[in-house]
Amino acid sequence: MIRGRVWKFGDDVDTDVIIPAKYLRSVDQSVWPKHVLEGIDPAFSSKVKPGDIIVAGKNFGCGSSREQAALAIKWAGIAAVVAESFARIFFRNAINNGLPLIEAKGISGMVEEGEMIEIDLDRGIVKTPRGDVKSAPLPPFLQEILRSGGLVEYYKLQSKLNQG
Amino acid sequence: MGSTAVERIISDKVGRAVSEGEFVECPVDFAYCHDGTGVLVIDALRRMGVDRIKDPDSFSIVFDHSVPPYSDQAATLQAKVRKFAREQGLKKFHDMGEGICHQVVPEKGYVAPGMVVFGADSHTCTLGSFGLFSTGVGATDLAYILATGKTWMKVPETVRVECTGRLREMVSSKDLILEITRVIGTDGATYKALEFSGEAVRVMSQSSRMTMSNMAVEMGAKAGFIEADEKTVEFLGRDGKRFSTDPDAMPQTINVDAGSLDPCVACPGSVANVKPVSEVEGAHVDQAFLGSCTNGRYEDLYEAARILRGRKIHEDTRMIVVPASKTVHMRAQRDGLLDIFLEAGAIIGVTGCGPCLGVHMGVIGEGEVAVSTSNRNFIGRMGARSSSVYLASPQTVAASAVEGKIADPRRYLR
Numbered sequence: 401m402i403r404g405r406v407w408k409f410g411d412d413v414d415t416d417v418i419i420p421a422k423y424l425r426s427v428d429q430s431v432w433p434k435h436v437l438e439g440i441d442p443a444f445s446s447k448v449k450p451g452d453i454i455v456a457g458k459n460f461g462c463g464s465s466r467e468q469a470a471l472a473i474k475w476a477g478i479a480a481v482v483a484e485s486f487a488r489i490f491f492r493n494a495i496n497n498g499l500p501l502i503e504a505k506g507i508s509g510m511v512e513e514g515e516m517i518e519i520d521l522d523r524g525i526v527k528t529p530r531g532d533v534k535s536a537p538l539p540p541f542l543q544e545i546l547r548s549g550g551l552v553e554y555y556k557l558q559s560k561l562n563q564g
Numbered sequence: 565m566g567s568t569a570v571e572r573i574i575s576d577k578v579g580r581a582v583s584e585g586e587f588v589e590c591p592v593d594f595a596y597c598h599d600g601t602g603v604l605v606i607d608a609l610r611r612m613g614v615d616r617i618k619d620p621d622s623f624s625i626v627f628d629h630s631v632p633p634y635s636d637q638a639a640t641l642q643a644k645v646r647k648f649a650r651e652q653g654l655k656k657f658h659d660m661g662e663g664i665c666h667q668v669v670p671e672k673g674y675v676a677p678g679m680v681v682f683g684a685d686s687h688t689c690t691l692g693s694f695g696l697f698s699t700g701v702g703a704t705d706l707a708y709i710l711a712t713g714k715t716w717m718k719v720p721e722t723v724r725v726e727c728t729g730r731l732r733e734m735v736s737s738k739d740l741i742l743e744i745t746r747v748i749g750t751d752g753a754t755y756k757a758l759e760f761s762g763e764a765v766r767v768m769s770q771s772s773r774m775t776m777s778n779m780a781v782e783m784g785a786k787a788g789f790i791e792a793d794e795k796t797v798e799f800l801g802r803d804g805k806r807f808s809t810d811p812d813a814m815p816q817t818i819n820v821d822a823g824s825l826d827p828c829v830a831c832p833g834s835v836a837n838v839k840p841v842s843e844v845e846g847a848h849v850d851q852a853f854l855g856s857c858t859n860g861r862y863e864d865l866y867e868a869a870r871i872l873r874g875r876k877i878h879e880d881t882r883m884i885v886v887p888a889s890k891t892v893h894m895r896a897q898r899d900g901l902l903d904i905f906l907e908a909g910a911i912i913g914v915t916g917c918g919p920c921l922g923v924h925m926g927v928i929g930e931g932e933v934a935v936s937t938s939n940r941n942f943i944g945r946m947g948a949r950s951s952s953v954y955l956a957s958p959q960t961v962a963a964s965a966v967e968g969k970i971a972d973p974r975r976y977l978r
Contacts (some may be wrong), residue, residue, distance in 0.1 A: 412750050412834065416942045421921040424600060425630055425638040439944050459751035459784060463942060464921070465686040467604050467702040487784055488755055489686055493702035539587055541716065551704045552611045555711065559613075 402479045402500065402519040404453040406511050409440065411457035415469040415490065418461070424468055432468050433475035450477030453517060457483065457508050461490025467497070474499040480519055482507050482526055495542055496551035502526060504535040521546075566810025568722035570757040570789055573697045573807050577680050584721040591714045593679040594622050596656075597706055598665045600629035601684035602645040604703030609710065617652055617710040624656035625649055626668045631660035631916040634924035663889025663915045666690040666778070666857040671891055676804030677792035682709055686781045687857050687939065693770065693777035694799070695792025695806055697757075700781065720757040720786045722815040723748075727762035729823020734973045736867065737772035738859055738937065738957035740764065741779045742828050744820055746838035754784030759809060764822035765790060770799040771861040778858045779939050782835040827960050827973055832933075832941055832952035841960055844970045849954070850932040852883040852965035853946075855913070856920045859937035859958050860888030862895050868962035869901040871976045872908040878968030883910035884926045886918035910965070922946040935964045 417439025423431055437444040454460075454473065460483040461469060470493040473481065480500040484507060494501045500521055510528040511517055518527040524537035538546065548554040567575065567583065575582045577591050597605050602625050609617070617623060625645060633639035642660075649657035662668050666687055675681055677695035682688065684706040691698035701715070709715050725744055731737070748758075758780045765773065773790050780788025797803045809815065829844050831837040854860070854868050865887065877883045885905045887893035893915050896902050902912055913919075919926030920938040928934050928947035934954070936946065941953035956964070959973035966976075 414940075414942045416921075416940070416945050420944060421923045425633075425635060425641055425923075427637045427640055439942075439949065442949075459754065462750060462784065463686065463940060465601065465684060465700045465702050467601070467704060470702070485751060485754060487751070488786055489700055489702060489781075492705055496702060496704040541587070551708055552608055555612050555708060 402453070402521065403516060404451045404479045405449070406453050406455050406513055406515050406517055407448065408513040409454060409456040412459045412462055413440070413456055414463035415461060415466050416463055418469040419466065419472045424466060432472040436472040436476045445476055448476050448478065451479050452477065453519070454478055454481045455483070455507055455511055456481065458485045460486050462487035465489045467493045470494040470497050470499055482519065484508060495545055498546060498550040500546060502535050504533040507533050566813035568813050568815055569759060569791065569807045569809045570697055570722055570787060571719060573678055573680065574719055576678065576805065582719050584719050586719045587716060588719060589714055589716050590680060592682050592709050594675050594681045595683065595706060595709050596624040596626065596665055596669055597684035597703070598625065598629050599627040599631070599642050599645055601703045601706070603641045605684055605707050605710070606645065606648050608704045608707035612707060612711055614711045618713045620652050620654050621656070623654060623710060624658070624669055624674055625654060626658045626662060626665035627660040628664045628916040629921070630924065631914055661890060661915060663891070664857045664860065664917060667861070667888040670694055670800055671889055673801045676800060676802050677796060678805030678807055682706065682715060687778055689780040689785065689788045690774050690778040690857055692780065692788040693773040693790045694796050695790065697787055697789065699786045718755065720755060722757045722759050722809065723753055724759045724761055724809070724815045724817040725820060726817055727760065727764035727820050727822040729764060729821055730767055731764055731822050731825065733977055734959050735825050735827055736957040736959060737768055737775045739825055739828050740820070740822055741776045742830050742838045742955065743825055745779060745782055745830070745836050747818060747820065748783045750782065750834060750836045751784040753780070756785055757787040757789055758783065758785045759789045759815070761791065762822070769863060770795045771863045774861070775858055782939060827957060829960060829970060830941055830955035832954060833943060835939070835941060835955065841970065841972045844954070845972055847954070847970045848933060849881050849935045849964050849969055851926060851928055851934045852881060852961050853919055853926060853934055853936040853938065854883070854958055854961050855886030855888065855918045856938035857888060858939045860886055860892065862892050864937065864958040865892065865896045865901050868958040869904040870978065871959060871962040871966065871973060873904050875908055875966050877909040877965045881965055881968040883965040884913055884919060885910050886913035886925070887915050890915055919946055935961050935970060937961050
């Protein structure tokens, strides 16, 4: 169960505003969470607290394949992203890095910024102050990747099993 | 019921008949990345404990994003990727100066119709214009493919976009794909494969088709498929397995009247915010950019040069031209196109992604406006947060550079 305070965003939040390209070629990867969502709110990284949850509209994470977008969100301490829908490359990148995503139709209208919500990943349910929003749970193998902590850890587990 | 071309390609690879909505583990024929995503690919391989990738001959790295490197850190990261390429014995490694990955990979004939191709860049969908299935993924996904030779995916539903009629003079495939984006929206094709067909696509050059497939991702699509033909084979210098959609597969179809289309532009903020150029004419432009994986090919340079020949770029505007590959650059040089650009007052950049992603070679400042042949006009994409970008065809960009404002290229018909 994930419980956290909500930050709200609109539709079509693209990966250029999540992490502008000028920060990508950095040897020091700790730079990325410091600029998370800077394209929309330059002060966001100083306001966000570990365990907070992003709630957004349609097509979250559209645009570039840069994995730094998922990493910047995860390393900023965001516990999960709930959106009306996700762009597909961002979706894969987030799961591959162990960042939980929940596609919950109608979520935008059910919660205000600053409110607390609760996410039951196994059952695909988001509890808001105005009631529950149901979503289709992830397919089992994606849940397994998420539970392993990401695709790298999943690969290592699989390799061990194959050798074992 | 029959199958779509994309279903048939994936079925051929998986070894059984698959259909839309199914999750499959699919062998991958070819993979590639660039200097930007390559760094994270290498990190992921190291964390996975993979010393040797499975098939170095089916993998290409092309340096295009930060060429030449714009900072010591960018150079340091490139050096890391270069070292990796040497250690793995990659024959298909292309250091800076060869071009943009989506241009170089087909130019070198690394791919063929019927293949399944994955790239660590969102515009990998460009290669769907060669009658194959291609899609973009992140770096960790690509590392997994390099380690195992396969990946998981959901077999996409196909939406066919039937483009009837023939494009008129001064209207290009860029105008057509912008119009399609207006109709479908920025998320209207999420998780789906688009298949572009119809007379307009059939008579189009292979380069123009690449422009169409390139922008499939701007509608959320996984792939932008176009059936292969002789033009495809000529571009690649090779043929492969040709697949087409069965007549009775009956995918959802969107009809677009290409024959009556006017030049159009995507206004700042959203790729789907598309208007006829006549409605936007007169908007001031600080910088014109001709290039990118969308429109940096020879025919794009040629069409722009037709307008710029004997003319000057407006004194309030600057213009940057970046060929999509060394091959394009050399041919444009040989044919005198570069002289036309230079005489008009444009500058020629090093082949690569150029200023498209707003980090170097023409970043725009606070409040500045660019008109660009590239594919994204998100907030701050090409520079400052308060800057803005209009997306347009090579013809419209050239006409706008001459006038210093968004201009209708049809006035320049010779």
